[in-house]
Amino acid sequence: MQTLSARDAKYNFGRLIDMARAEPVTVEKHGRAVVVVLAVEEYERLKTIESEQQAKTVGSGGKK
Secondary structure, three states: OEEEEHHHHHHOHHHHHHHHHHOOEEEEEOOEEEEEEOOHHHHHHHHHHHHHHHHHHHHOOOOO
16 A cells, blocks of 8 residues: 655645555555545445445344
């Protein structure tokens, strides 16, 4: 996973978008990770997995 400072992300937003299309990018502020930017396709994939897991939990009566 690539990492950018918040300042670099701000001033190079186009680069951030290009990087995030290839792999998630961590954005750090004062040396601490604060957000992860990822491609919409990856976000949708993760949401689908989450929905499937929730459906399994509901389908099993809430038991894990």
